[in-house]
Amino acid sequence: MLEAVKLLSFNPIFQVPLWTSILICISCSMMGALLFVQKKSLLGETLSHAAYPGIILGGWLFFESLASFSLLFGGVLFTLLASFLIEWCIRKKNMAQDTALSLVLASFWGLGVLLISRLQFAKVAVFREVKVFLFGQAATLNMQDLYLSCFFFFGFVFFLLLFFHPLKAFLWDPKFTSLAGLPVKGAKFLITSLLVCSLVVSMKCIGIVLLMGMLVAPPIFARQFTDKLSVLLVLSGLIGAFSAFLGNLIPLTMIQKGVNLPTGPLIISLASFFAIAAMFFAPHKGYVYKLVQLHKFRIKKQEENLVKFLWKNPEVSLQEIKDWGNRSFLFYFLYKLKKEGFLQKKEGKWSLTSDGLTKASRIIRLHRLWELYLVHQMNLKVDEVHPHAEEMEHVLTEDLESKLEQVLARPSIDPHDQPIPRQ
Amino acid sequence: MSLEPLIKVDDLSVCYGKSLVLWEVSLQVTPGKIVGIIGPNGAGKSTFLKTLMGICPKLSGKVSFWGKPFTKVRKQIAYLPQREEIDWDFPITVFEAALMGRYTKLKFWQRPRISDKAATLDALKKVGLLDLKDRQIGQLSGGQQQKLFLARAMLQEAKLYLMDELFQGIDATSEKVIMEVLQTWKKQGKTLFIVHHDLSCLESYFDELILLNKRIIAHGPTKEVLTEDNIKATYGKSPLLFEEASRLQMNPLG
Numbered sequence: 119m120l121e122a123v124k125l126l127s128f129n130p131i132f133q134v135p136l137w138t139s140i141l142i143c144i145s146c147s148m149m150g151a152l153l154f155v156q157k158k159s160l161l162g163e164t165l166s167h168a169a170y171p172g173i174i175l176g177g178w179l180f181f182e183s184l185a186s187f188s189l190l191f192g193g194v195l196f197t198l199l200a201s202f203l204i205e206w207c208i209r210k211k212n213m214a215q216d217t218a219l220s221l222v223l224a225s226f227w228g229l230g231v232l233l234i235s236r237l238q239f240a241k242v243a244v245f246r247e248v249k250v251f252l253f254g255q256a257a258t259l260n261m262q263d264l265y266l267s268c269f270f271f272f273g274f275v276f277f278l279l280l281f282f283h284p285l286k287a288f289l290w291d292p293k294f295t296s297l298a299g300l301p302v303k304g305a306k307f308l309i310t311s312l313l314v315c316s317l318v319v320s321m322k323c324i325g326i327v328l329l330m331g332m333l334v335a336p337p338i339f340a341r342q343f344t345d346k347l348s349v350l351l352v353l354s355g356l357i358g359a360f361s362a363f364l365g366n367l368i369p370l371t372m373i374q375k376g377v378n379l380p381t382g383p384l385i386i387s388l389a390s391f392f393a394i395a396a397m398f399f400a401p402h403k404g405y406v407y408k409l410v411q412l413h414k415f416r417i418k419k420q421e422e423n424l425v426k427f428l429w430k431n432p433e434v435s436l437q438e439i440k441d442w443g444n445r446s447f448l449f450y451f452l453y454k455l456k457k458e459g460f461l462q463k464k465e466g467k468w469s470l471t472s473d474g475l476t477k478a479s480r481i482i483r484l485h486r487l488w489e490l491y492l493v494h495q496m497n498l499k500v501d502e503v504h505p506h507a508e509e510m511e512h513v514l515t516e517d518l519e520s521k522l523e524q525v526l527a528r529p530s531i532d533p534h535d536q537p538i539p540r541q
Numbered sequence: 542m543s544l545e546p547l548i549k550v551d552d553l554s555v556c557y558g559k560s561l562v563l564w565e566v567s568l569q570v571t572p573g574k575i576v577g578i579i580g581p582n583g584a585g586k587s588t589f590l591k592t593l594m595g596i597c598p599k600l601s602g603k604v605s606f607w608g609k610p611f612t613k614v615r616k617q618i619a620y621l622p623q624r625e626e627i628d629w630d631f632p633i634t635v636f637e638a639a640l641m642g643r644y645t646k647l648k649f650w651q652r653p654r655i656s657d658k659a660a661t662l663d664a665l666k667k668v669g670l671l672d673l674k675d676r677q678i679g680q681l682s683g684g685q686q687q688k689l690f691l692a693r694a695m696l697q698e699a700k701l702y703l704m705d706e707l708f709q710g711i712d713a714t715s716e717k718v719i720m721e722v723l724q725t726w727k728k729q730g731k732t733l734f735i736v737h738h739d740l741s742c743l744e745s746y747f748d749e750l751i752l753l754n755k756r757i758i759a760h761g762p763t764k765e766v767l768t769e770d771n772i773k774a775t776y777g778k779s780p781l782l783f784e785e786a787s788r789l790q791m792n793p794l795g
Contacts, residue, residue, distance in 0.1 A: 155631055155632060157628070280650060281649065281650065282652075283644060283647075283651075283652060283653065284644060284649040286633070286637070286641075287641050287644050289631070290627075290628065290631045290633055290638070290641075291622075291627060291628075291641070293596065293620075293622060293626070294620070294622070294641065294693075295644075297594060297596075297615060297618075297620050298615070298616075298644060298645040298697075299615045299616060299645065300644060300645075300649050301649055304649075341632065344632060345632050345633070345634060345676075345677035346632055346633070346634060346637070347631075347632050347633060347637075350632050
């Protein structure tokens with residue numbers, strides 16, 4: 119591993135692909151985030167495939183005069199053409215978005231496959247160049263690619279910084295933006311050109327087929343951690359860069375063991391892995407986090423119910439607690455509450471300590487306050503409110519408690535004529 | 542002294558595909574009023590607002606604000622969309638969303654200034670959303686979402702407000718807050734158009750009513766317009782027939 123890091127950081131043969139793919143992945147991830155928030159991710163998939171016939175034709179016609187630029191040139195041209203075609207289908211022909219995208223993807227891709235079947239006999243040298251674009255090959259990246267990706271990266275960041283606010287308005291609420299007189303057409307043009315360029319620049323590294331992954335995975339990852347567009351963009355870029363770094367590092371370590379791993383697919387797999395992991399484990403939004411919170415709440419509820427039971431029945435034997443019901447993990451709860459100083463056991467009888475009494479009276483208080491609130495403020499009947507208060511007594515926070523106190527003017531009696539314990 | 546009409550609409554007709562949505566609508570409204578646009582579902586109320594601003598294309602007719610076309614006076618006009626038209630999953634906080642009201646005053650390369658941010662906090666305070674300013678917009682309730690729109694519109698400092706279904710799905714307390722904001726705007730001489738779908742509380746909300754069902758049934762001060770005949774004419778069974786006939790008119794051969 120250490121050897122690989124050394125190779126990566128000192129050997130120029132590895133540095134060019136490394137830095138090129140990092141820059142490309144950052145641009146692609148941030149571009150993906152812009153599409154992601156508009157819910158238009160599939161546009162990237164269609165446009166990247168639409169570049170294929172362009173790359174082939176560009177190479178076929180102009181490879182002698184423009185070398186590898188001819189491929190990029192053809193790619194840009196066809197991607198633009200495809201994006202205009204999609205726009206036209208949706209706007210003028212009233213076509214559903216996914217229909218328009220599928221149509222364009224299939225037709226352009228079909229044309230590409232048709233062309234390549236001829237190209238492999240017509241021009242073998244160009245054919246080899248074009249084949250790299252299909253699945254990507256980081257090892258083929260050269261200084262020229264590095265300059266290009268560097269140029270594009272800084273241009274992209276420059277535009278983002280300059281137009282961040284109107285761009286945000288446009289992405290969220292295009293109608294408002296256009297009514298406000300901000301240049302909506304300009305924003306659309308900017309996003310389309312950035313998208314087209316970021317796709318074409320990335321193809322040689324990641325490949326047409328997998329490029330989509332770099333557009334969706336990083337924003338999905340980032341969205342699990344933030345509710346702000348600016349943070350979303352930065353975080354997407356960072357995870358993109360990290361995936362690119364690992365995607366270059368791992369093949370180097372593996373090749374020493376005789377295993378050959380392709381960089382492009384590895385980068386995509388890593389980014390997707392991070393995205394899926396984040397969907398499960400991210401704090402607040404992750405699935406596992408939510409499960410844990412739910413579980414914690416259940417434990418709290420059980421605990422508080424036990425304390426409440428002891429408040430209503432001071433000095434009970436273990437058998438009586440068992441008879442009360444709620445027997446799951448009973449010993450665990452008794453042990454835990456005793457250790458925390460809420461319960462005590464004297465001569466075989468369980469009772470609350472003074473801390474336990476405070477805890478219990480707060481729960482009772484919340485229960486009765488909530489009942490009173492439901493009856494007085496929400497006009498519910500007195501005999502309807504108990505079940506709901508049974509739940510809410512475990513939920514209410516101190517903040518809500520004081521608000522309830524305020525609304526109800528520090529009451530002392532609940533709707534069932536029971537006293538409300540004071541703090 | 543005759544006030545110059547704030548909105549003047551002449552013979553406005555709009556159609557979607559082959560069905561006529563609005564038919565030869567003409568009206569004039571003078572400033573400083575809260576005007577309700579009332580009518581049943583599919584009467585073309587929202588379309589009417591959108592056509593005024595040129596979001597929906599019109600078939601024929603002319604619309605002018607202060608004697609000028611919309612594009613010349615767009616900064617004077619604020620629009621509140623229906624809640625369903627907005628993407629509430631978007632990664633944006635309440636504060637950022639409200640701040641956008643100020644974007645109308647900035648050139649597109651400018652960033653919001655400190656004074657803009659202060660004004661935003663002030664507007665959020667007025668509608669009672671200050672505590673929620675860092676929440677993602679999807680976490681707001683229906684009433685709070687409307688208040689957010691209201692705060693954004695407040696920051697636009699427009700003279701004319703066009704609001705689509707402002708009171709839909711709103712609880713009583715939110716309604717009170719919103720009504721207070723509207724009344725202050727009215728006192729400042731602003732004009733408010735509000736699309737409204739039901740017939741309750743009309744007199745307390747609106748100074749003037751436009752009863753609309755594809756064409757204007759009645760228009761005038763609320764008390765005068767709100768008669769049983771007018772309501773029947775607006776909400777009666779006729780729209781179905783009218784729609785069928787107008788479709789025939791557009792395409793006589795079937």
